[in-house]
Amino acid sequence: MHIVIMGCGRVGSALAQTLEQQGHTVAVIDQDPTAFRRLGSGFGGRRVTGVGFDQDTLREAGIEEAGAFAAVSSGDNSNIIAARVAREMFGIENVAARIYDPRRAEVYQRLGIPTVATVRWTADQMLRRLLPSGAEPLWRDPTGGVQLAEVHASTAWVGHKISKMQEETGVRVAFLTRLGEAILPTSQTVLQEGDLVHVMMRTDDMEKVEASFAEGPEEESGH
Numbered sequence: 001m002h003i004v005i006m007g008c009g010r011v012g013s014a015l016a017q018t019l020e021q022q023g024h025t026v027a028v029i030d031q032d033p034t035a036f037r038r039l040g041s042g043f044g045g046r047r048v049t050g051v052g053f054d055q056d057t058l059r060e061a062g063i064e065e066a067g068a069f070a071a072v073s074s075g076d077n078s079n080i081i082a083a084r085v086a087r088e089m090f091g092i093e094n095v096a097a098r099i100y101d102p103r104r105a106e107v108y109q110r111l112g113i114p115t116v117a118t119v120r121w122t123a124d125q126m127l128r129r130l131l132p133s134g135a136e137p138l139w140r141d142p143t144g145g146v147q148l149a150e151v152h153a154s155t156a157w158v159g160h161k162i163s164k165m166q167e168e169t170g171v172r173v174a175f176l177t178r179l180g181e182a183i184l185p186t187s188q189t190v191l192q193e194g195d196l197v198h199v200m201m202r203t204d205d206m207e208k209v210e211a212s213f214a215e216g217p218e219e220e221s222g223h
Contacts, residue, residue: 004029004061006052006082007073011098013038015070020045027061030073053082055089068094076100083113112142134210138198145203148174153197156216162189169212171199 008030016026026045029052036047050057069086071079083097096114099105105117139148162173162185177196
């Protein structure tokens with residue numbers, strides 16, 4: 001696939017190098033030609049100097065044959081304008097924009113532009129490790145009815161099967177992160193200490209699910 005990236009900062013350059021290593025063709029747009037140094041001499045993709053929401057610049061970067069567009073410049077407004085131009089003018093379906101202001105990110109998400117709110121995400125990820133509790137939404141479907149969330153599970157769940165957890169809490173466990181590795185649970189998978197639990201659930205059920213995960217499993221003999 002051909003992928004166009006706007007912004008050649010730390011994120012843009014790392015993204016470009018990773019995508020190229022995976023066999024994709026990549027074009028990177030930046031207003032500052034010196035920014036392309038971050039790509040290194042081994043980068044074989046296009047380097048396009050210009051404004052990422054300018055249609056001619058986008059065409060030069062190969063937007064017309066692109067399968068995806070990422071807007072990761074340092075400007076929220078530029079990222080959103082560029083993402084909308086890519087989607088609305090050039091019909092690119094796979095579009096994502098990096099946003100610093102978390103309040104804006106939610107607005108743009110409703111416009112159908114998937115956003116990554118950098119500061120909020122980083123702060124939340126740190127908080128999850130420092131004060132593990134509750135649920136942290138990671139993704140919502142466009143209607144907002146269903147979400148993927150990382151939910152903190154009480155240590156009382158350790159040693160119990162994921163299938164029991166699903167049955168009692170009413171969620172679908174999408175995957176676990178165990179020792180830094182993502183694993184897809186089977187009916188026999190048992191929760192281990194330190195596992196991070198990622199679940200799909202109805203947004204309306206979030207408080208109930210948080211409570212069930214915090215309380216631990218029901219006693220076998222009771223209820």
